[in-house]
Amino acid sequence: MQERYFSLEKCRRLDREMQQSCRESGNIRCYRCHAGLNEMIAPIRILGEVAGFIMLGQFRTTRELPAFLAGDAEAQKEFLALPYFAPEGTGSLEDMARMLIDYIVGKELVTYSGSLRYRRILHYLDRHLTEKITLQQLARHLGISESALTHFLRNEHRTSFKRLLTQKRLEAAEALWKDNPTLTVSEAAFRVGYEDHHYFSRIYRQERGYPPGKFKKPLGAYPSGGISFNAKSNGP
Numbered sequence: 615m616q617e618r619y620f621s622l623e624k625c626r627r628l629d630r631e632m633q634q635s636c637r638e639s640g641n642i643r644c645y646r647c648h649a650g651l652n653e654m655i656a657p658i659r660i661l662g663e664v665a666g667f668i669m670l671g672q673f674r675t676t677r678e679l680p681a682f683l684a685g686d687a688e689a690q691k692e693f694l695a696l697p698y699f700a701p702e703g704t705g706s707l708e709d710m711a712r713m714l715i716d717y718i719v720g721k722e723l724v725t726y727s728g729s730l731r732y733r734r735i736l737h738y739l740d741r742h743l744t745e746k747i748t749l750q751q752l753a754r755h756l757g758i759s760e761s762a763l764t765h766f767l768r769n770e771h772r773t774s775f776k777r778l779l780t781q782k783r784l785e786a787a788e789a790l791w792k793d794n795p796t797l798t799v800s801e802a803a804f805r806v807g808y809e810d811h812h813y814f815s816r817i818y819r820q821e822r823g824y825p826p827g828k829f830k831k832p833l834g835a836y837p838s839g840g841i842s843f844n845a846k847s848n849g850p
Contacts (some may be wrong), residue, residue, distance in 0.1 A: 615649045615689055619682060626649060627656075629669075637664045642708050647672065650680035651696065652704070656711040658724055660733075660805065665724055668711055673697045720757075731756065732771060739782045744807045749775045783807055784821055787814075787830060795833035799826045 616625060626645060632655050636643045642656040653671030657664045674696050683689050689786065699707065717723075722730045738755055753763045767773050770777065773781075783806040791800050803814035818826045 615692075618686075618689065621646045622674055633667055634749075638669065640664075642711060644704055644708070650676075650682075650693070654704070654707055654711060656708075656715060658715050659731065660719060660724070668714060668718075670707060670711060673699055673707075675699055675701045729770065731766065731837060735767075735778070736782070739779060740786075743783055744805065746807075747779060780817060780821060784818060787818075787826070791830050791833055795830060799830075802826075 615620060625648065632643055632645055632653075636655050636657050638659060640659070642654060644652060644654045647653055649672070650674035652675050653669060653673075656668045656670075657764075658666045658668060674693070675698070677698065679690055679693060683693060734756060735752065738752060749760050749763065753760045756763060758766075765777065767775060767778060771778075786806040787802040790797055790805060799815060800811040803809075803811040806814075808814035815826055822829070
């Protein structure tokens with residue numbers, strides 16, 4: 615049908631349009647192509663982003679022949695040979711697509727450049743920085759054992775859960791100061807998951823080699839990180 619009635623580019627253009635629609639909505643789309651056949655497209659989402667698509671097709675949801683096939687016995691035969699699904703039965707195909715996507719993502723068969731597992735770790739830490747995150751909680755979220763997670767971080771990324779969490783919290787505090795230099799050390803520490811700002815300052819100095827105030831000073835904040843204000847002179 616593509617060779618006789620349509621061009622390859624026309625079919626590809628429709629595929630691109632449906633992919634874009636699917637990407638924007640985030641939902642599975644079932645549509646009818648130029649040949650009067652149905653296709654289904656489902657987004658593969660990884661960490662909230664569309665990494666690719668699953669496409670199912672082509673199948674019929676009607677027993678009637680398209681009008682443009684009148685007089686073309688060969689094309690009619692090929693059309694009728696394709697699988698038929700009652701319109702109300704397409705939901706089972708959607709369920710199958712979802713199960714396939716869950717399997718692909720769960721087994722990490724599709725990944726971004728770099729380690730998907732590591733990206734999932736960073737994503738989880740970013741979302742739960744203010745909570746008392748434990749190695750056990752993170753391992754359970756990833757569906758692996760604590761020892762497997764520990765070995766993964768040590769062997770693949772030369773770090774540990776505790777150190778990675780610390781680095782993420784310090785980076786988050788620095789991002790807060792860049793957005794609002796007058797934010798005190800106490801306030802920033804609390805917002806990134808530290809209840810004791812003295813402990814936060816000690817950890818910051820150990821990791822960075824200088825106190826938080828030194829990072830804040832070039833941003834226009836008082837180095838003490840306690841009280842910050844703008845002094846206005848009344849003249850001599």
